[in-house]
Amino acid sequence: MLAPMVRAVRRLAGLAAAGVLAGALAGCGGIGQPAPYDSTGINGLVIPTPSPDPGDFVAGVDNPWLPLEPQAAWRYDVTEAGRSVGTIEAEVAAGTTEVAGLRATALQVTTTIDGETEEETRLYAQDEDGNVWLVGVDPGTGPSWRAGEGGAEAGLAMPARPRLGDGWLTYAVPALPQASTTVEDQSREMVQMRSQEEGEADTATRTVYEKGVGLVSIEDLDAGWLAQRVD
Template identity: 60%
Template sequence: MTRAPRVVRRGRAATALLAAGLALGLAGCGGVGQPAPYDSPGINGLVVPTPSPEPADFVDAVDNPWLALEPGARRTYDVGDGARDLGTIEVEVLEATVPVAGLDATAVRTTTDLDDGTGRTTSVETRLYAQDTAGNVWLVGADGADGGTGSWRAGEDAAQAGLAMPADPRLGDGWLAYDVPGLPRASSTIEDQSAALVQLRNEAGTTTRTVYEKGAGLVGLVDLDDGWTAEPAD
């Protein structure tokens, strides 16, 4: 298996752009940069969601530069609301793959340790990703928090895989992140971007804004409902 490039830390320019984007995001609008060219193919031709992925259409590694997932990579994000530190979010790409609809999916485990106002709680969720031959990354399954509600696999019980990150992001494109009976339909929209950063608005019961840096992956998250932000720890 060919491994994806290793996750790198943000440079100063990216840090400044992210800070501006997240500050504006909390006010309800984007701000990471200027529009990408509109002649970009974006998600044209993709069927999203897709009920049952075809294994022949997928590759072994997830190396999309916006969402590269190298087995063994780990990153910690500090969470705060501006007035206080609320905890951490740790994201780890697991070494072992998980079979989903004939694919060997890459597993990403997220451990959230936050003070929710009533006390500190910890939850663990795993999401399963696969990349197609064109470079688009798909969400093909999940194990819900602590293995409970929210677990699904594409192609089972009418669950359909959705797009996690297109190979060629384009401003204004939107898609379903998954479609699973019994769960809120999850969608993402590219609401701002520059040559280095892409900002998504995500709806799945709650509303979040995520910022991705090319070559580094996720570099920031804003929970627009609860008002906290998460940025990579130093």
């Protein structure tokens, strides 16, 4: 059970402070209406980006769909078929970490399933337009990577203005399978995304975000478990 959970956590665009959202966790869409609300989406962005310009980025991440306030901490309960199987705990580090000249925000994630624990640190940087990029990962197992090193390229974690139907790569790292995300449902206050990782065993995850709050649910569409924000 642990391996599918850890793979899914690594595919996420981010774990952000959130409140429980009833009614948006069924995994079959229906959170809103099929309208982009005049969003420009990802128009004009180069994804993945091989050489982000530090002058185009800011310190901190305050995108309303993916807020990462320093030292914020929260937890998700994970259930499968109505049974509690573990937790996901997340904490935003104080300060920033330099990646390719950018001031990245570190998100530390601890996943405990059936008594087994893995830790991972994900690094995010926000550009001046409000788009959030995944610029590095230190996993509990597997290769670490940083944008600009060894052919690794930063992918998009969350656009400033998500738009229904938009899709993008979440990273491009030679040693890792390709991972992509698509906006599959949307309302004025909610965005639902589907993330797909391609490899020997394709896997898919559905995530729901609330504007001004962050990530409120994670569903592994293959393993059948659901992680829900509880505090």
